[in-house]
Amino acid sequence: MPFTRFDKAYFIGIGGIGMSALARWFASRGVQVGGYDRTPTALTAELQAEGISVHYDDNPALIDESFLADPERTLVCYTPAIPADSAELAFFRGRGQQVVKRSAVLGMVAQGLPSIAVAGTHGKTTTSALVAHLLHTGQMPCLAFVGGITRNYASNLILPDAEQDEVQPIAVLEADEYDRSFLQLHPDVAVFTSLDPDHLDIYGTPAEMLATYRQFAGQLKPGGYRVVHHSIVEQLLPEGASADSVLTYGIGVGQARAEGVRAEGDTFVFDLITEDFALHGVRLRMPGYHNVENAVAAAAACARVGLPAAAIRQGLETFLGVQRRFEFHPIAGTRVLVDDYAHHPREIEAFLRSMRGLYPGRDLTVAFQPHLFTRTRDFAEGFGQALSLADRVLLLDIYPARELPLPGITADTIGRYISGPVVYRTTLQNLPNQLAALPGLDVVATVGAGDIYTTLPQIANLLATTP
Numbered sequence: 001m002p003f004t005r006f007d008k009a010y011f012i013g014i015g016g017i018g019m020s021a022l023a024r025w026f027a028s029r030g031v032q033v034g035g036y037d038r039t040p041t042a043l044t045a046e047l048q049a050e051g052i053s054v055h056y057d058d059n060p061a062l063i064d065e066s067f068l069a070d071p072e073r074t075l076v077c078y079t080p081a082i083p084a085d086s087a088e089l090a091f092f093r094g095r096g097q098q099v100v101k102r103s104a105v106l107g108m109v110a111q112g113l114p115s116i117a118v119a120g121t122h123g124k125t126t127t128s129a130l131v132a133h134l135l136h137t138g139q140m141p142c143l144a145f146v147g148g149i150t151r152n153y154a155s156n157l158i159l160p161d162a163e164q165d166e167v168q169p170i171a172v173l174e175a176d177e178y179d180r181s182f183l184q185l186h187p188d189v190a191v192f193t194s195l196d197p198d199h200l201d202i203y204g205t206p207a208e209m210l211a212t213y214r215q216f217a218g219q220l221k222p223g224g225y226r227v228v229h230h231s232i233v234e235q236l237l238p239e240g241a242s243a244d245s246v247l248t249y250g251i252g253v254g255q256a257r258a259e260g261v262r263a264e265g266d267t268f269v270f271d272l273i274t275e276d277f278a279l280h281g282v283r284l285r286m287p288g289y290h291n292v293e294n295a296v297a298a299a300a301a302c303a304r305v306g307l308p309a310a311a312i313r314q315g316l317e318t319f320l321g322v323q324r325r326f327e328f329h330p331i332a333g334t335r336v337l338v339d340d341y342a343h344h345p346r347e348i349e350a351f352l353r354s355m356r357g358l359y360p361g362r363d364l365t366v367a368f369q370p371h372l373f374t375r376t377r378d379f380a381e382g383f384g385q386a387l388s389l390a391d392r393v394l395l396l397d398i399y400p401a402r403e404l405p406l407p408g409i410t411a412d413t414i415g416r417y418i419s420g421p422v423v424y425r426t427t428l429q430n431l432p433n434q435l436a437a438l439p440g441l442d443v444v445a446t447v448g449a450g451d452i453y454t455t456l457p458q459i460a461n462l463l464a465t466t467p
Contacts, residue, residue: 006075010067011035012088013079014054015044017156018176019102021145022077024157025109027052034064036088043149060091071097077105080179081402103176106145107184110171113143116301117185119175119216120193120229122347123294126286126325127191130298132158132172133319138302138311144172148341151320170305175216177209178202182216189304190220191227191297192236196346201374201403210235220245227300229293230254247304249296251289256300258292263357266328268292272299272316277309286321288354290347295319326351329456335463336362336443339456343371343449345382351447352389359443366390366421367431368414369448370398373406376413384417390445392438393421396428399450432458436466 009026011019014035020043027033027050034053037044044054055062067074076092076099092099118128125147132144133152141160149156160169175182175190178199195213197206217226217236223245228236230250237246248254251261251270258270268287272279272295284295299312321327324341331337336359342348348368355364368387370376376383376398387393395411415423426434432455435441441463446452 006031006073008032008067008070008074010063010074010076010092011078012076012086012092013037013082013102014047014052015039015041016079016081016102017043017147018106018145018174019077019079020044020047021156022102022105022109023047023052024050024155025143025145025159026075028157028159032066034067036062058087060088063088063091068095071095075100075105077102080181083402101179101181103179103181103184106173106181107186109145110173110185110187113168113171114305115171115173115185115187116189116191116305117173117175117182117187118191118193118297119177119182119213120191121177121196121198122342122344122350123193123290123297124174124176125341126291126322127193127294127298128172128174129322130295130316130319131191131301134298134302134307134312134315135170135172135305137315137318138307140305140307141167141169142172143169145174146172146322147174147176148322148325150322152318177213180212183212183219185216186219186221187224188221189225189227189301190217191301192217192232193229193294193297194346195232195235196344197378198344198375200378201372225304227256227297227304229297247300249293249300251293251296254296256296258296261289261292263287266358272296272312274300274303276303279309279313282313283317284319285317286319286326287358288326288351289357290350290354291326324453326354329460331460331463333464335441337446337456337460337463338444339446339453341449342447343375345379345386348383348386348447349389351445352386355443355445356389363392363440363442364390364445365392365394365435365438365441365443366445366447367394367396367426367435367452369396369428369450369452370411370414371449372401373398373403373409376411377406377409380413381417383414384419387414387418388420390421392424393418394424394426394431394434396426396431396448396452399448399452401450428452428455431455432462435459436462441466
């Protein structure tokens with residue numbers, strides 16, 4: 001589907017992080033863009049400020065006539081997170097208009113471009129943002145669709161510099177396993193960060209999820225290359241895959257590895273060792289042992305497409321991170337407030353172990369908002385074990401996102417598996433008040449993929465103003 005035939009693009013679910021990046025890309029090409037989303041957010045406000053029309057009622061009567069006048073020249077894109085009974089989705093389908101999933105549109109955008117795709121249950125957003133930043137600072141033109149707002153660029157879309165318009169960019173893509181979206185992609189280089197079970201509402205079993213990952217790992221372009229975390233290489237590689245097309249990475253192990261990792265303040269310092277070069281004393285401003293691994297993976301992928309070692313160091317040391325990924329919210333004095341998007345047990349464990357590494361011996365209070373009823377049901381014990389690394393845990397109600405409640409599944413399902421910390425149950429609205437009632441607050445973390453971040457201004461003010 002050549003995009004030159006479209007001069008209008010309409011997005012159902014435009015406020016999603018992946019959808020909004022595509023909307024911005026179409027707008028950057030002079031296409032008229034509009035869409036619907038259920039809830040106004042800071043991101044949808046930014047889209048509107050950029051000239052993209054957005055409304056918040058699932059009502060076909062609110063769709064601007066310009067998106068209906070010429071169906072052949074209007075692309076309609078939807079996210080699978082939109083309910084099947086969406087009125088606008090049914091309206092466009094009822095008109096006989098072609099309606100395309102987000103993943104298919106992303107695949108079409110990347111078609112014909114050299115590309116680096118990042119797959120894995122966790123680490124996709126940070127690693128793809130790192131890849132894009134390394135390429136951008138190394139003056140290699142890239143077109144990146146990132147699943148978060150990069151702090152260096154204040155956007156989830158990174159475009160080539162204007163003077164690079166005539167040069168074919170490298171597409172940097174998140175290879176999302178949800179809804180099997182990544183099967184639309186055929187990259188030159190693929191990074192695989194993890195294979196922990198997730199989205200079992202889609203796959204049914206971990207084995208089926210793994211089989212789909214293996215399918216994606218086998219559909220790289222001819223001569224394609226895989227950068228694989230050392231712990232999953234035997235699980236992932238499709239039968240008959242050449243070991244020559246694989247590079248393993250990790251901390252202290254792998255063909256590309258970080259050695260001598262240590263925390264210095266809120267920075268992690270390490271030596272980056274590969275088969276081709278060594279960079280000593282690299283300083284990563286986005287802390288966390290898991291982020292060190294993400295940095296090694298990004299460096300290895302960029303080296304594969306020809307980025308020099310000096311540019312890799314510069315990119316790693318100037319990367320500011322991604323919003324809601326180990327994001328510090330400064331507080332006057334010694335108290336600490338960190339927000340993180342972690343929503344899987346392994347992510348929470350990695351985040352809290354890194355927090356312990358940064359602040360050894362200090363009191364750690366964690367407020368966690370579970371994301372999805374199915375994920376809570378499937379991984380309740382793992383969540384409980386990971387949260388047990390804290391000193392105090394405040395459990396919020398489940399953020400439902402696209403799901404309806406499941407009988408008997410609540411945040412208390414997780415609470416039964418937490419051992420050690422004092423556990424409090426609370427709501428999003430009452431979280432600041434609940435924190436205010438706790439004595440001795442020191443290091444506080446808000447965790448989860450829902451809307452827990454909306455309480456951060458109140459919590460920051462609380463930590464700054466109470467003794």
